[in-house]
Amino acid sequence: MSKNIYDFLSKATSIVVHPLVLPTYFYLIIYYASPQIFAPLVGEVLYWFLILSFVCTFLLPALTILILYFTHKITVLEISDRSERILVLIYTIFIYTIWLYVMYYKFFVNNFLTITYISMLACMTISGIITHFWKISLHSTAISGMVVMLGYIVFFLDEKQVLIYFVVSILAWGAVCSARLQLHKHTLWQVLAGTFLGIVCAIGGMWVAKFV
DSSP states (O other), X not given: OOHHHHHHHHHHHHHHTXXXXXXXXXXXXXXXXXXXXXXXXXXXXXXXXXXXXHIIIIIXXXXXXXXXXXXXXSSOTTOOSXXXXXXXXXXXXXXXXXXXXXXXXXXXXXXXXXXXXXXXXXXXXXXXHHXXXXXXXXXXXXXXXXXXXXHHHHHTSOOGGGHHHHHHHHHHHHXXXXXXXHTTSSOHHHHHHHHHHHHHHHHHHHHHHTTO
């Protein structure tokens, strides 16, 4: 295939496996494969939780990026510049923090969901700090964290029906890391560093989840 085709597929992969959409994928996988993990959330309350989660973890941050773009606070939607990326992360972390409050104090989600979400938020915060000095890959950070969380559900919570999604997430990790390299958005070390950070944050969160 020509370079143009590879670039097109890489851009498509980067969009489909964008860090902002991964929390939605994660919750939908649990909903369809192991809905009991959401307990005590059931029925209409669970539906509202999923809808508001999508709004707060994807829709509002995405709209914020668009507003920043059209008000010339960022130059491109891909947010390649490190200083612009930090600005977007600050807004996103703020929105995610508000959703964490709503999750815990209004929906009364269980400890597992709370801790997995906190690990996502912590990973995003650390990524922002690192980005001030170095352009770590947010794509590889997010997808590697999701791989670990799904692996925990499969092998420690014994939810074998999630296994196929765990395997797909590993393939998605490989695809998105390759895509970021193909597009020259990151170096190999930046992609590997993002992967390492995502794994460490997720393992830390899952370790805490075992004791609460």
